[in-house]
Amino acid sequence: MIEKELPLFPLNLVAYPGEELNLHIFEPRYRQLITECVNNNTTFGVPSYVLSKIEYGTEVRIVKLEKTYDDGRMDVRTVGMGIFKVLDFVSPWPGKLYAGGTVEMIKADHDGDVVLQEELFKLANDLFEWLGMEGLVKFDQKMLTYAIAHKIGLSKEQEYELLKTTSEKKRQEFLINYLKLTIPIVKQMEQAKDRIRQNGHFKHLDALDF
Template sequence: MSFLPLFPLNLVVFPHEDLNLHIFEPRYRQLINECLEENKTFGVPSFINGKLRGYGTEVEIKQLSKRYGDGRMDIKTRGLRIFRIVDFQNPAKEKLYAGGDVIFVANEDLNEEINPYLLSLVERLYQLLKIKVDYAKPEYMPFSYRIVHKIGITVAEEYELLTTPDERVRQEILIEHLERIIPVVTEVERTKERIAMNGHFKELDPLNF
């Protein structure tokens, strides 16, 4: 069991993920300054629908990008390991920020095999939205982690992925999500096309009765 300073956020951070943060609250300025001075990590537990969830991700500070005159900071961080909170303290003893005893969980499957059907659904979604998204990342980052923030999944669903240890199962969860939303997106795009055509001269085929 280890103690981590905790920085709850309304998001899910995954191992190997880069996360940029703007630090402005006094309690988190204290937390980040201590981590910088002592070369310590901190934890980002997910705070979803007004509740602190039991799991989060340990992160390390990669760079202090900017320090403002009033004490605010811009930092670059990277996710390391998933943890489960055993004892949450708010605030931690003699600190402004929260902290807690945590257990790091063996919850990461680095299998890089990508389900071809999942990949086809991802590509179909981007075709419908007429956007290009770069989801190429280093090999050590599982595909589910690379794509999860880029397919319109909810924070609660992202949290489900965080607590799912098997990469194959994580990809199945993403497939279920895409199978739900692609028909909706398809109909929205058709509706947009119909609206765009309204008022334009149309060349109609004659109907045979």
């Protein structure tokens, strides 16, 4: 495994490899971090502070410094690269306002199962149909699980669990199991909403023949 030192920007979210993450930077320590990364063309790490601990996160690179405000605030576009495990977290990093530390880069497998992939996309589309949101998200057969995870309503804890899962096949199974549990609940809620809408309206009912 590869170890490296990274500036660290803990956030209460999960960023995945390949995901675009837009940040509004206002704290002086993180303005310093972003400025140095832009000037030196270096990356930084976003540990996911989801379970009240600093453990796993994603290395990100800055794509564009979108805007700098007169008071020093910044809007910055980043994209996720690889996943890491934090070996040593130091706050503040010596000589800096921000935190940093040593991380171990985690090799993640991106070769999933074709059959599971088809099932996953079918279930994801089913979910969006029941939510009345079909067409809002286009699911592509080439999409990795990382690209689907933020679109189907996972909790932050579930997103974090997926981040720690290094096998694409296991990530496919994780999302399939989630959707199989979620879709019946969504279906039941949508049917309940229909019944509630009908309540109080005049109904044409066929008499039952006893």
